[in-house]
Amino acid sequence: MNPPDHNELTDEPSNPSNCSGINEELRERENQIQRGQCKARKRNFKEGLKVVGGDFPVLLGRKDSLVSKASSVEGNIPRPNQSMDQLIKIFARKGLTIYDMVALNGAHTIGFSHCKEFSDRLFHFNKTTPTDPDLNPLFASALKVTCEKIVDLGVSVVNDLESPTTFDNVYYKSLSKGLGLLKSDNALLKDPRTKPIVLSFAADQTLFFRAFSRAMEKLSIYNVKTGQQGQIRRVCDAFN
Structure with a gap:
């Protein structure tokens, strides 16, 4: 996934260990909900969770990082062949x-x-x-x-x-x-x-x-960004 040019964002989702499609979709849903633009999509998303067996409470408000690098994924995501x-x-x-x-x-x-x-x-x-x-x-x-x-x-x-x-x-x-x-x-x-x-x-x-x-x-809630440490991105694959 290559980010748009309007703000440079190094390609963390391109790392093969990263389940980028799911992660980006979930983040985009949350961001849209927070901006008050997604009542119908929020309802559809919860229904989608129920289809596969049910849902669970999710805390909203987590901000996106101001740094995104593929190199930071290594060592933080489990590999299938690790001990x-x-x-x-x-x-x-x-x-x-x-x-x-x-x-x-x-x-x-x-x-x-x-x-x-x-x-x-x-x-x-x-x-x-x-x-x-x-x-x-x-x-x-x-x-x-x-x-x-x-x-x-x-x-x-x-x-x-x-x-x-x-x-x-x-x-x-x-x-x-x-x-x-x-x-x-x-x-x-x-x-x-x-x-x-x-x-x-x-x-x-x-x-x-x-x-x-x-x-x-x-x-x-691990390593939650507070204050100016993070932002709610308008587009998931680009900084605001």
Whole structure:
């Protein structure tokens, strides 16, 4: 995404780790609501959340930063192939606990991932075993068909095979079946620090919903800009 010329904004959304489409859409909705121009769109947005399983309270008023650089994304966004220790450290720097981290990973119950983010599990797991043995064999075979020739880097697969359009706890249930798409998904089930949390969310959807809501609220108030530190952008991809 390249910003317009009227105010230079270095291209943070272009970083491959950044879910820019979703983030920019959410920010634009919030900005329009704050400016009093979007009553109908606000209603439609909340209805859209309900379609995939329900909504939760969101604090309004968060300002956009006056700095936006792609280089600042690295080390602040979890990567699919990072170790559990690395993932825990990234979330801890944002004031989030291991419990919060596992809850936020539940967002993988909807959305998709590109083949390049998990192809190593299919073709280059290690020198003796090309395919990750933790993957369900049928699932792995289907993924290989989809991702064998990654000519188009935009080729993607849904994160939650069993209920890809519903926000629920099926993502956690799927991990025990070898249906975790990303290496980081599978790591949640294997690491003794996170496995009990995964199993508790798999057994109790209400518990997951409460934990996800609390973790999202904590994340939304991290490093809030006050006073002249930030602004409500009129256009999301450009400074005012």
